[in-house]
Amino acid sequence: MRGRPVLFAYVATPFSVLTGNRDFRRLFAAELVVFGADWFVMVPLLVLLPELTGSGVWGALVLAADTGITAVLLPYAGTVADRLDRRTILIAANLAALVATLLLFLVRSAATAPLALVAIGAVAVAKAFYSPSAQAALPNVVEPEDLAAANAIAGSAWGTMTIVGASLGGIVSSVAGPYVSFAVAAAGLLTAAVVTSLIRRPLQAPRDTTAVPPRTWHALLEALRYIGARPRIRALVTVKSAVGLGNGVLTVFPLLAGMYGVGSLGAGLLFAVRGAGALVGPLVMRPVLNHRSWLLPGLALSMSLYGLGYLGVAAAPWFPLVLALVFVAHFAGGTNWVLSNYALQGEVPDRLRGRVFATDMMLATLAISVSQLGAALFVDHVDERVILVSCGSITLLYAIGWRIATRNLSLADDPPPATDEPTPASSEPTAAPAGPARASSEPTAAVGGPARASSEPTAAGESDPDPQPQR
Numbered sequence: 001m002r003g004r005p006v007l008f009a010y011v012a013t014p015f016s017v018l019t020g021n022r023d024f025r026r027l028f029a030a031e032l033v034v035f036g037a038d039w040f041v042m043v044p045l046l047v048l049l050p051e052l053t054g055s056g057v058w059g060a061l062v063l064a065a066d067t068g069i070t071a072v073l074l075p076y077a078g079t080v081a082d083r084l085d086r087r088t089i090l091i092a093a094n095l096a097a098l099v100a101t102l103l104l105f106l107v108r109s110a111a112t113a114p115l116a117l118v119a120i121g122a123v124a125v126a127k128a129f130y131s132p133s134a135q136a137a138l139p140n141v142v143e144p145e146d147l148a149a150a151n152a153i154a155g156s157a158w159g160t161m162t163i164v165g166a167s168l169g170g171i172v173s174s175v176a177g178p179y180v181s182f183a184v185a186a187a188g189l190l191t192a193a194v195v196t197s198l199i200r201r202p203l204q205a206p207r208d209t210t211a212v213p214p215r216t217w218h219a220l221l222e223a224l225r226y227i228g229a230r231p232r233i234r235a236l237v238t239v240k241s242a243v244g245l246g247n248g249v250l251t252v253f254p255l256l257a258g259m260y261g262v263g264s265l266g267a268g269l270l271f272a273v274r275g276a277g278a279l280v281g282p283l284v285m286r287p288v289l290n291h292r293s294w295l296l297p298g299l300a301l302s303m304s305l306y307g308l309g310y311l312g313v314a315a316a317p318w319f320p321l322v323l324a325l326v327f328v329a330h331f332a333g334g335t336n337w338v339l340s341n342y343a344l345q346g347e348v349p350d351r352l353r354g355r356v357f358a359t360d361m362m363l364a365t366l367a368i369s370v371s372q373l374g375a376a377l378f379v380d381h382v383d384e385r386v387i388l389v390s391c392g393s394i395t396l397l398y399a400i401g402w403r404i405a406t407r408n409l410s411l412a413d414d415p416p417p418a419t420d421e422p423t424p425a426s427s428e429p430t431a432a433p434a435g436p437a438r439a440s441s442e443p444t445a446a447v448g449g450p451a452r453a454s455s456e457p458t459a460a461g462e463s464d465p466d467p468q469p470q471r
Helices: 014-020 022-053 057-083 086-106 114-140 144-176 178-197 216-228 231-237 240-245 247-259 263-284 286-290 292-315 319-347 350-378 384-405 436-448
Strands: none
Touching: 014 022, 014 144, 022 057, 022 086, 022 114, 022 144, 022 178, 057 086, 057 114, 057 216, 057 350, 086 114, 086 178, 114 144, 114 319, 114 350, 144 178, 144 263, 144 286, 144 319, 216 231, 216 350, 231 319, 231 350, 240 247, 240 292, 240 319, 240 350, 240 384, 247 263, 247 292, 247 350, 247 384, 263 286, 263 319, 286 292, 286 319, 292 319, 292 384, 319 350, 350 384
16 A cells, blocks of 8 residues: 655744855845944944033934934835835945945034934934835745744844944944944945845846836825725734833933942843843744744734833842843844734735835834833933833733734734735836736735745846846
């Protein structure tokens, strides 16, 4: 009697994706360098400005410019990510940030301190264009079955560079001075641009080159209508705001360290374990990505755990326990970020992905800004624990309300096919059938990332029979 064939399911691991996919490795490496360069700028600059001016106001203004400008520009940047070649956007953003960083070499006195605002404002503009393009590009450089593992790795990038970049930025600035740190950041941004240029796969699905792109406002409204008409998308773009609204806790880290008598070393440890939690969370919780039915409950749990972590910090009697609870909170926060990104990448078609991610990031950034501003208004007037309890409670209550509102939703079933999307204005009448192989695989793309047509190049020198330009 002939036995049944034994089938083995392929399960991608972060290591296998990182080592086996050259284009993903390059995109991830470039993102690591960009995040690291940001810390090599911000850490020494926030020390330099008070030394030059004798005031902490300039540092606060720099932070406000960094988050505020990015939040304002993200919706427009999302439309650009959906209209232009994403590789070109990433390279241009890196080079623009490089030029802005060079401007910091002119910040030498109180009179030139305003140049720091100009430079950071320009860097914020570059980041606003870089982030949605990078996130929207990710599903296009990995196979659909590798997307969960790729998201786990990509989600760890920020946490990794929070630890490595912030630490090295502080060390280099202390040993060699802030201007050497700025030079390292500039070199890193140039390196990121070069590495991105070496990515061979197209970073977006084929576009209809004969169609007239919609005007910016029409494109924005199309994305908002798309989000508003789909409860699952509405749920996913409002997830990161929970952790964002609790982000005001960061303003009391130095004060918290002083309260426990551990000074600047303790403050550094708090930021380090924050980054460690954000690094480890996405990697440990990667199995959740393989079960779509777990995503929404997992998101609610991650939000709740963040809030509970900081409620615990407020009551902790020992500093080591504080460090452990901060780690747990940002373990949950990093997991929250990756789960929501992965779910959105599976739900949103490529032609709208940049705009939807930009909206998602804008809401998160605005939540962070509101939380930090609120904490700043009260931090000099109330005990540090009041700030911790307030931020933790807001996040916890948000998580409970979000879960109640989404209790009837599930991501277990496949997303609607691309034909259910709202048809854009006459500007993109043939967006779906831009390439025959793409058209037939679009529903699969919605589940796990766009399936690439066999005609796309995978090695240098291969030609693409599809007439659509790769860049």
